[in-house]
Amino acid sequence: MRQNPSFVLASDDAVKRLIRENPWVTMVSHTDAGELVASHYPVVLDEAEEGIVLLSHVGRPDELLHELGRHELLVIVQGPHGYISPSWYDAKPAVPTWNFVVAHLHGTPEILGDAENLAVLDRLVDHFEERMPEPRRMNGTEANAAYAARIVSGTVGFRMRVTRYTGKNKMSQNRPAETVERIIHELEHGEHYASPELAREMRRSRGETV
Template sequence: MRENPAFDAPSDDEIRRLIRENPSVTLVSNTSDGLVASHYPVVLDESADGIAILSHVGRPDERLHELGQHEVLVVVQGPHGYISPGWYDANPAVPTWNFIVAHLHGVPEILSDAENLDVLARLVDHFEDRMPEPRRMNGTLENAEYAARISAGTVGFRLTATRIEAKWKLSQNRPAETVERIIHELSVGEHYANPALAAEMRRVHPLAVPPQTA
């Protein structure tokens, strides 16, 4: 990913927030048979000193990725969307695409069966917490026994990032009045409304206030 200091990630804490809020990632491996990509949910390892994620793959993906044998790339994609040059000013301009993303590089650590079962339970809890009646993986003895059986079809891993490339491309190179128009269009515009992306822009442009509608 091309580096541009203007679009650097604000902090490691913001990268952690990105992972928490966007847990569906793309796992890419350069294997002996070529590139392999898979898509899995992850949870942030909150106990890690650096940035680490916990997840699992379904068999036989661990063989397809040659998991644990080499470095892999995990792509965490946040809100993104089209930015029209019509939202700028009268000067000649071209469109662009705003986004936030982090690339995590590292060699996955294969987890034991017990650790894998714990990660699976964390994943379930992460998504079930907001449900009115959460269905916990270990909520009942029957559920726990079933989960223990089907977990044999998965391989858990921890990826501690040894290298991170992250970009918050959110119109930091535009004047304040342009940023306000972009946020307004993303918030309530008719054609490319994208409230999630507008919210990310407000985080890096805290003084920008969308123009009020009549």
């Protein structure tokens, strides 16, 4: 990903927030056969670890297609994004652009055994169910726990310590403050390309509390 000094996302904390808020990621491998393989799965952070450590799983046989654990994996995390019309700028000549926040994470996955894989699946379910009024936990009942134990063999869990990453947070930082305010207004209230999530991300980039 080409970098621009104005848009660099270089903070571990900022990348962690991006992952927490956008856990559906793209995983890309360059296999020994020279093929590119891409899959899409949810991830969570291993909050007990220092640095950026991902926990996830793939369904079989994706671990074979990716040759998971044999080489580096690229994990792409994408946050809010959207079209920015030049009509939201001033009267000067301009072209449209696209605002976005994204991070490319690199690391070699560590394959987990069945017991730890089951624990990761349990954590994934808890992470997403916790906001439900009546969460359905994997181990919430004896029947659920028995069912989960039976299906775990169809998945392969992994832990990935991120050894390097490239992040980009392009939120019109190169535009005058009054132009940025017009863009945010259109994203919050506009008729054609409204995106409240992107507007919040732009406000956060300006240091506002959102």
